[in-house]
Amino acid sequence: xxxxxxxxxxxxxxxDTAAAVLRCSPPGGEIMSSVVFGQGALHAEFGGVVPEIxxxxxxxxxxxxxxxxxxxxxxGLSDIGLIAVTSGPGLIGGVMSGVMCARxxxxxxxxxxxxxxxxxxxxxxxxxTDNAAYPYVMLLVSGGHCQFLLVQAADRFTRLGGTIDDAPxxxxxxxxxxxxxxxxxxxxxxxxxxxxxxxxxxxxxxxLDRDNADMSFSGLKTAVLRQRDQLITDxxxxxxRDRQDICAGFQAAICDVLSHKTRLALDIATGIAGANxxxxxxxxxxxxxxxxxxxxxxSTGLMAPPQRLCTDNAAMIAWAGYEKHMAGHxxxxxxxxxxxxxxxxxxxxxxGSGKKGAKA
Amino acid sequence: xxxxxxxxxxxxxxxxxxxRLAHAIAPRLSAGDVLLLNGPIGAGKSHFARHIIRSRxxxxxxxxxxxxxxFLLVQTYNAGxxxxxxxxxxxxxxxxxxxxxxxxxxxxxxxxxxxxxxxxLDYLPAGAAHITLSMTEDEDTRQFDIRAxxxxxxxxxxxxx
Numbered sequence: 001x002x003x004x005x006x007x008x009x010x011x012x013x014x015x016d017t018a019a020a021v022l023r024c025s026p027p028g029g030e031i032m033s034s035v036v037f038g039q040g041a042l043h044a045e046f047g048g049v050v051p052e053i054x055x056x057x058x059x060x061x062x063x064x065x066x067x068x069x070x071x072x073x074x075x076g077l078s079d080i081g082l083i084a085v086t087s088g089p090g091l092i093g094g095v096m097s098g099v100m101c102a103r104x105x106x107x108x109x110x111x112x113x114x115x116x117x118x119x120x121x122x123x124x125x126x127x128x129t130d131n132a133a134y135p136y137v138m139l140l141v142s143g144g145h146c147q148f149l150l151v152q153a154a155d156r157f158t159r160l161g162g163t164i165d166d167a168p169x170x171x172x173x174x175x176x177x178x179x180x181x182x183x184x185x186x187x188x189x190x191x192x193x194x195x196x197x198x199x200x201x202x203x204x205x206x207x208l209d210r211d212n213a214d215m216s217f218s219g220l221k222t223a224v225l226r227q228r229d230q231l232i233t234d235x236x237x238x239x240x241r242d243r244q245d246i247c248a249g250f251q252a253a254i255c256d257v258l259s260h261k262t263r264l265a266l267d268i269a270t271g272i273a274g275a276n277x278x279x280x281x282x283x284x285x286x287x288x289x290x291x292x293x294x295x296x297x298x299s300t301g302l303m304a305p306p307q308r309l310c311t312d313n314a315a316m317i318a319w320a321g322y323e324k325h326m327a328g329h330x331x332x333x334x335x336x337x338x339x340x341x342x343x344x345x346x347x348x349x350x351x352g353s354g355k356k357g358a359k360a
Numbered sequence: 361x362x363x364x365x366x367x368x369x370x371x372x373x374x375x376x377x378x379x380r381l382a383h384a385i386a387p388r389l390s391a392g393d394v395l396l397l398n399g400p401i402g403a404g405k406s407h408f409a410r411h412i413i414r415s416r417x418x419x420x421x422x423x424x425x426x427x428x429x430x431f432l433l434v435q436t437y438n439a440g441x442x443x444x445x446x447x448x449x450x451x452x453x454x455x456x457x458x459x460x461x462x463x464x465x466x467x468x469x470x471x472x473x474x475x476x477x478x479x480x481l482d483y484l485p486a487g488a489a490h491i492t493l494s495m496t497e498d499e500d501t502r503q504f505d506i507r508a509x510x511x512x513x514x515x516x517x518x519x520x521x
Contacts, residue, residue, distance in 0.1 A: 055460060091432060093460040144431030165406060166428045174401055222402030
């Protein structure tokens with residue numbers, strides 16, 4: 001069996017529609033093309049990233065994304081040896097559009113098709129970009145997710161901890177909204193924080209005293225809201241300086257929580273894996289340079305894939321599909337679109353039996 | 361206030377009290393019950409919803425992560441006998457998009473906890489309970505204003521919450 005394979009990846013599980021062509025040859029892969037049709041910039045003027053939940057809208061863009069990805073890669077469907085598609089977790093309409101598109105292409109060309117977990121795509125990206133060897137610890141930190149995973153194989157993920165409420169990306173967006181900054185909030189808050197004093201306002205660092213890798217960010221936005229209202233009451237408004245200082249204080253709190261909990265997650269991982277696993281980070285929030293530098297202090301060998309591969313994309317889906325294919329883990333059941341699909345259903349905090357497989 | 365309407369206001373002085381309210385009403389909810397949670401950022405809508413879900417899951421021996429639904433709009437949970445839909449329409453900009461989510465069916469077959477429901481008000485069942493959470497002078501205290509059809513009175517009957 002040849003290990004060289006050209007893989008078409010398709011991703012449409014949230015706001016973006018994406019397709020990519022990846023030429024895979026162990027131990028890595030070459031990204032021939034990676035097309036992402038996003039929503040964010042288009043809708044920034046409405047004060048938020050508008051969700052592209054309409055299956056139809058994804059479906060319309062999927063064909064174009066695939067066509068463009070093949071075109072940029074300079075190949076046709078006849079050069080593709082495997083199709084990988086995100087089949088969850090995510091917005092069900094988008095996921096279904098992607099899976100139907102992939103099914104059609106695979107059936108038409110008699111190609112093998114593999115369903116990929118979107119989170120596995122993120123979690124396996126350092127293998128594509130940094131040739132990361134198993135095991136390693138992945139901090140997945142985005143608008144909708146925040147979790148530590150011990151990655152031991154293409155299908156072996158152990159959840160070490162995560163947020164018990166909001167994800168940091170969401171906190172950034174909501175803080176931007178509270179302070180009247182533009183959306184998406186991540187870059188706006190980071191920019192404002194650059195000139196701010198992180199010590200003027202002290203925001204809470206919840207769960208820091210707990211001896212585990214769980215985090216909580218929902219109280220932080222409330223604290224920011226109270227601080228804003230206090231300033232408005234005291235001085236009749238908010239000066240640019242106040243915004244900068246609030247953003248700096250908020251970002252410092254996020255950095256502190258993430259670095260502290262990353263240390264704990266690495267300790268837990270060492271206990272499970274036996275050796276000191278390296279750290280990798282992925283997800284949109286990994287773009288924040290203050291967070292990156294805080295994580296670099298925790299683990300000097302930090303693997304941080306380039307930004308376009310940290311946010312949602314189809315190259316990571318192609319890669320995860322390839323790894324799964326090579327490991328012989330193709331499962332027709334994985335092609336059933338599902339909104340919820342935890343990577344690790346072993347260490348999810350289950351107290352008893354009776355968990356329904358279909359819902360997981 | 362019409363005779364078939366139920367209204368009540370509660371002052372809860374800590375997040376723990378909000379959690380206790382959630383745990384008190386959770387076992388009384390059944391498929392088709394829709395709770396609309398209004399209130400500003402930080403009022404505790406998610407906190408309240410999370411404890412309803414936690415309570416229902418604990419009753420059947422489950423304990424899943426309950427992430428914020430803001431980004432994915434809907435998170436669904438096994439609530440023993442039916443599902444719970446935890447929704448957040450903060451990011452929704454067109455009520456037509458509700459069709460895509462299958463909300464209409466969920467309002468009949470599941471327990472629905474809906475944050476930021478304003479955009480969907482015309483599409484939600486008339487039998488839904490409206491809960492408005494407000495912040496107060498005291499940092500930890502929240503005011504709960506409940507307005508719902510009469511049948512909800514039993515669900516919100518709180519001797520010990």
